[in-house]
Amino acid sequence: MLSVRSFTKEDIPRVVELRRRILDWGEPPSKENLKEFFRQTFLENPWDKAAASSLVCQDDKTQRIIGFLGVVPRPMLLNGTRLQVAVCTQFIVEPAHRGLAGLQLLNTFFSGLQDLALCDEASENVRKIWQFLGGTTSLLYSIHWVRPLRPCAFALSAIRNRKQLSWLALAATPFAKLVDFLAVRIPGSHLYQSPPSVPAEDLSPKTFLSLMSDVVGNSQLCPEYDESTWKWVLDRSERMVRYGNFQKVVVKDKTGEVLGWYLYYLNRGGVSEVLQIAARKGSVDDVLGHLIYNAWQHGSVVLSGRLEPRLMQAFSDRYCLLHCGGFWTLVHSKKPDLLTALCQGNAFLSRMEGEWCLRID
Numbered sequence: 465m466l467s468v469r470s471f472t473k474e475d476i477p478r479v480v481e482l483r484r485r486i487l488d489w490g491e492p493p494s495k496e497n498l499k500e501f502f503r504q505t506f507l508e509n510p511w512d513k514a515a516a517s518s519l520v521c522q523d524d525k526t527q528r529i530i531g532f533l534g535v536v537p538r539p540m541l542l543n544g545t546r547l548q549v550a551v552c553t554q555f556i557v558e559p560a561h562r563g564l565a566g567l568q569l570l571n572t573f574f575s576g577l578q579d580l581a582l583c584d585e586a587s588e589n590v591r592k593i594w595q596f597l598g599g600t601t602s603l604l605y606s607i608h609w610v611r612p613l614r615p616c617a618f619a620l621s622a623i624r625n626r627k628q629l630s631w632l633a634l635a636a637t638p639f640a641k642l643v644d645f646l647a648v649r650i651p652g653s654h655l656y657q658s659p660p661s662v663p664a665e666d667l668s669p670k671t672f673l674s675l676m677s678d679v680v681g682n683s684q685l686c687p688e689y690d691e692s693t694w695k696w697v698l699d700r701s702e703r704m705v706r707y708g709n710f711q712k713v714v715v716k717d718k719t720g721e722v723l724g725w726y727l728y729y730l731n732r733g734g735v736s737e738v739l740q741i742a743a744r745k746g747s748v749d750d751v752l753g754h755l756i757y758n759a760w761q762h763g764s765v766v767l768s769g770r771l772e773p774r775l776m777q778a779f780s781d782r783y784c785l786l787h788c789g790g791f792w793t794l795v796h797s798k799k800p801d802l803l804t805a806l807c808q809g810n811a812f813l814s815r816m817e818g819e820w821c822l823r824i825d
Contacts, residue, residue, distance in 0.1 A: 738769030773809025
């Protein structure tokens with residue numbers, strides 16, 4: 465007999481053992497780091513845990529924990545009305561019990577008090593279970609984009625780790641550097657880089673909070689932050705140094721008015737992951753252009769992020785490549801207007817509002 469209940473601090477050692485046994489390969493985080501992660505992320509986050517709590521699935525006969533589903537509440541606004549979103553992550557189930565235990569965990573989660581259940585880094589297997597229980601795949605928010613900045617270096621990176629082709633990558637490196645050097649300096653080239661015409665500076669929490677409703681408030685669904693919740697999200701993002709140096713940039717016009725901002729990891733010589741782009745109407749190209757130039761100027765090979773559907777034309781104009789798959793964004797709600805906002809791409813839903821900040825650093 466299996467039962468599902470709320471996750472408590474007494475469960476942490478057993479959940480850590482479960483995760484290390486099922487998910488950790490190579491050099492996993494230490495037990496102490498994992499214990500700290502589960503405690504801080506699911507029991508000490510700054511939101512109201514009564515609105516949505518993490519879950520464990522337990523074998524009543526042996527008292528073993530055989531499944532875990534991490535849940536973090538995230539308040540958002542739908543047309544100005546506050547509602548509760550619950551983001552789920554760290555879906556872990558013993559292989560021998562994945563059918564029944566996985567279904568029970570997700571079904572209990574769907575029956576919670578939240579207005580919207582969200583998972584935005586789901587595998588194909590999780591997607592199948594989610595949809596079987598009545599959830600939906602938000603295809604628009606499952607689209608990712610890449611913008612090559614040094615395309616030859618990007619192509620070589622794909623073959624460098626293949627033993628049979630590593631010699632080719634080594635031999636072609638000087639030629640690739642020359643082509644990449646010329647491609648961004650030839651006017652008319654799709655890769656041409658010119659210094660942005662607008663200034664920028666570090667995005668402070670005060671600036672972000674004061675402008676959030678102005679810049680993204682025209683979305684039907686948008687996140688709600690205050691000083692403590694924004695600081696919590698930022699702190700977690702900044703600790704993930706394996707992705708690069710976290711950049712918070714606000715872009716202004718020549719009069720000092722804010723046009724928008726972007727948050728990303730600057731990874732010199734590699735992939736720079738973008739977490740959030742926000743821009744006032746008519747200023748998207750300035751903000752996106754500034755991001756592309758900033759990443760190129762500091763040595764990034766490629767930019768990558770999740771598409772903000774309303775900015776699709778701007779991404780296309782800047783020669784970004786779009787693809788779907790890998791990670792899926794899944795939603796579940798009994799409110800048709802919520803699902804409509806997501807299906808129509810009328811939500812401001814960046815990686816900062818999803819599972820990214822709930823990763824183990």
